[in-house]
Amino acid sequence: MRKIEFLLRWLHVFMGIIWLGHLYFFNFVNAPLQAALDDAGKKAVNPKLMPRALWWFRWGAMATFLSGLVLFMLIYLYTPGAGFGVNMLFKGAEGGLNDRGRWIMWGMLFGSIMWFNVWFIIWPAQKGLLCGRIIGDAAGPVRARAALASRINTYLSAPMLVGMLAANHAGMSFSYGALGVAALLTFAVIKASYVHSTFVGQAV
Numbered sequence: 001m002r003k004i005e006f007l008l009r010w011l012h013v014f015m016g017i018i019w020l021g022h023l024y025f026f027n028f029v030n031a032p033l034q035a036a037l038d039d040a041g042k043k044a045v046n047p048k049l050m051p052r053a054l055w056w057f058r059w060g061a062m063a064t065f066l067s068g069l070v071l072f073m074l075i076y077l078y079t080p081g082a083g084f085g086v087n088m089l090f091k092g093a094e095g096g097l098n099d100r101g102r103w104i105m106w107g108m109l110f111g112s113i114m115w116f117n118v119w120f121i122i123w124p125a126q127k128g129l130l131c132g133r134i135i136g137d138a139a140g141p142v143r144a145r146a147a148l149a150s151r152i153n154t155y156l157s158a159p160m161l162v163g164m165l166a167a168n169h170a171g172m173s174f175s176y177g178a179l180g181v182a183a184l185l186t187f188a189v190i191k192a193s194y195v196h197s198t199f200v201g202q203a204v
Contacts, residue, residue: 020157
């Protein structure tokens with residue numbers, strides 16, 4: 001069972017890197033690039049770039065989401081010899097969630113929102129724009145909605161990672177104050193990355 005958990009954890013992290021890597025590429029690299037390109041440049045670049053990038057982006061999200069759910073089930077909802085049911089890794093002595101469980105649940109909540117945004121807001125919008133189904137005046141609001149969902153995902157990705165890492169790797173006790181501080185600090189990192197992305201790489 002431990003080998004299966006390790007393989008699932010590896011897959012979860014590997015696909016998460018693909019997903020978040022493309023999320024950060026879209027927000028910190030591609031967004032400033034698109035703003036700098038004229039219409040001719042966009043017509044030359046985007047048909048070759050976007051379908052490939054969006055494929056890895058959306059399926060990276062799906063594989064991360066599904067592997068995470070299976071991993072959660074095996075680690076927190078299964079006890080060898082006893083079958084399925086909330087185990088002691090997830091609940092405290094009084095039956096409620098322990099610190100580890102609370103951090104994981106918040107990380108899962110943020111990650112699930114991000115997955116939903118990818119598959120039900122960002123990808124449908126981009127698919128419609130790329131195939132020419134959404135054009136003209138209708139394209140502006142759709143593009144703006146997808147951009148907003150992508151920006152929300154970028155901000156959520158930072159506290160999501162805290163939720164996934166805090167209990168196992170930092171031994172952090174859970175409190176809503178700790179969650180709020182983690183969110184503020186990690187939001188600040190994302191904000192700084194957005195600001196820096198507008199001028200980074202302009203001169204080598």
